[in-house]
Amino acid sequence: MKKTLLLAVVALFTMVNVNAQEKEKSAEGFKGTWWALGQLEYSDDDATDTSSFTILPVVGTFVAPTVTVGMGVGYTTTTVGTADAVDAVILMPLARKYWGMSDKFFLFAQADAPVTLADSVNTYGFNLRPGVDYFIGGKFTIEATFGAFGYNVTDPDVGDSTNKLSLGFNSMNLNFGLKMLF
Numbered sequence: 001m002k003k004t005l006l007l008a009v010v011a012l013f014t015m016v017n018v019n020a021q022e023k024e025k026s027a028e029g030f031k032g033t034w035w036a037l038g039q040l041e042y043s044d045d046d047a048t049d050t051s052s053f054t055i056l057p058v059v060g061t062f063v064a065p066t067v068t069v070g071m072g073v074g075y076t077t078t079t080v081g082t083a084d085a086v087d088a089v090i091l092m093p094l095a096r097k098y099w100g101m102s103d104k105f106f107l108f109a110q111a112d113a114p115v116t117l118a119d120s121v122n123t124y125g126f127n128l129r130p131g132v133d134y135f136i137g138g139k140f141t142i143e144a145t146f147g148a149f150g151y152n153v154t155d156p157d158v159g160d161s162t163n164k165l166s167l168g169f170n171s172m173n174l175n176f177g178l179k180m181l182f
Contacts, residue, residue, distance in 0.1 A: 029064075029065025029066055030065060030066070030098075031063070033061065033062045033181050033182075034060070035060055035062075035070070035179055035180065035181050036057065037143070037177045037178065037180070038056060038057040038074075039054060039055070039056040039058075039072075039177070040055050041055075042054075049080060049081045051078070052076065052077065053076065053077050054076040055076075056073075056075075056076075057072065057074060058070050058071065058072035058092070058094070059072075060094070060096075066098040066099070066100070067095070067096070067097055068095065068096045069093075069095050069096075070093070070094050070095075070096075071091070071094070072091070072092035072094065072114075073091055073092075074089070074090040075088070076088050076090055076116070086118055086120065086121070087118065088116045088118035089117045090114065090115070091114070091115045091117070093113055094110055094112035095110070095111050095112075096108045096109065097109050098133070103135075104134055104135040105135075107132055107133075108130075108131045108133055108143075109129070110130075110131060110145065111126070111128055112126075113125065113127075114127070114152075119157075120156060120158075121154060121155065121157065122155050123152060125150055125152030125153060125164075126150055126151055127150030127151075127166070128149040129145045129149075130147060131144060131145035131146065132144055140178065141178070142178055142179075143179055144177070147168050148166045148168065149166060149167055150166045151163065151165055151166070152166070
């Protein structure tokens with residue numbers, strides 16, 4: 001289902017932007033260019049009787065030809081069984097370094113420090129994520145991150161905090177996104 005939806009989005013934007021003029025690349029690269037992307041996710045797991053919804057728009061700017069900084073501010077809600085939903089605000093500052101493989105294909109490394117603030121529990125951490133970015137036309141790119149190398153802490157108001165160390169590369173769990181430059 002994800003792959004079919006992704007292919008449909010790629011095909012749509014490719015057709016719309018087939019005649020779009022490519023952004024001129026100079027010695028300044030992308031410096032000064034703003035971008036936006038986001039995450040919209042809904043899940044419903046019958047095995048654990050858990051459902052969740054997340055929306056996380058992210059906006060950033062290139063501060064150097066191949067370095068960008070950005071900030072995501074979003075909302076998430078999770079319901080387990082018949083319990084009340086847990087609502088939280090997400091703040092995620094990030095920085096990326098890009099390496100051009102061709103005019104349209106880039107590799108990047110992202111460092112982010114997500115913070116989730118809720119009434120009963122807060123989480124915070126630091127992650128490094130590898131990724132790829134491909135220009136599909138004009139001002140649109142499609143990107144994917146895979147794997148995460150990080151350390152995250154969940155700190156509830158009642159009880160002990162828990163720590164999670166992530167060291168992994170998972171090519172079967174890609175996170176795709178569509179980014180717009182402006």
